[in-house]
Amino acid sequence: MNTKQSPIGVFDSGLGGLTAVREIQQIMPQEDIVYFGDTGRVPYGSKSRDAINKYARQDARFLKKMGVKLIVAACGTVSSVAPDLSEELGLPYTGVVNPTCFTAARVTKNGKIGVIGTAATINSHSYKRRITEKHPEFEVYEQHCQLFVSFVENGLVDPDDELVQLMVRRYMAPFKESGVDTMILGCTHFPLLADAIRREMGDGVTLIDSGKETAIYTQKILREADLLRDDDHKGESNYYVSDTPADFEKYAELFLKNSPHNHVEHINIEEY
Known part of the structure; x- marks a missing residue:
């Protein structure tokens, strides 16, 4: 069951979605975040519509398994090509x-x-x-x-x-x-x-x-659904990738404007 204490899920084809994560961290510092970057299949922008739809569903299913209360497709390609997955997932969902x-x-x-x-x-x-x-x-x-x-x-x-x-x-x-x-x-x-x-x-x-506009909209969705965390918790962000974590760590600081302090873990996205 999703509660105010559940994390926000964010996914992108690679690192770009971290710009949305950065904005969410600034606007809602009390929120925990689970980020998935599909670094093993980046970029999505040159892929077929069928491939993009498949990848989006796999990415979203992984985040749902992580117990998130809302999913942000922080990817212009997915937001443009893939359908709205909120009904399929049973979770609030937004693109950019x-x-x-x-x-x-x-x-x-x-x-x-x-x-x-x-x-x-x-x-x-x-x-x-x-x-x-x-x-x-x-x-x-x-x-x-x-x-x-x-x-x-x-x-x-x-x-x-x-x-x-x-x-x-x-x-x-x-x-x-x-x-x-x-x-x-x-x-x-x-x-x-x-x-x-x-x-x-x-x-x-x-x-x-x-990324900034989507972060603002995400806050609005959570507030209207009474899922916005309202305690003094210091939000934590955990990161998952489909390729080498070392490459992610190398460039993540460029997007986040700080080092991704929490762990970065590799997953097999094809399992989802």
């Missing part, structure tokens, strides 16, 4: 698309919104569809930035790095031409490149961090 789109629509001034994500996310048109359903007058421009994931997973995020600058300049060129004033970072890896993107796009463009 809905809360991110809501904020983007609220903050834009000229109604021109850019969306960057993996190929699977962009090809699904999930962000564009959600925004234009409620705001048909808005113009939404999409661009997949598949190389961003590889750069981030390998720690290449320095805005002064010439390779990073070249890659960001190439991907951002269409958005500069279209005059967007709001940019959705539609993959939880992308906040690590926010400084480089902001430098290229200028101060007139607001960047929407899908």
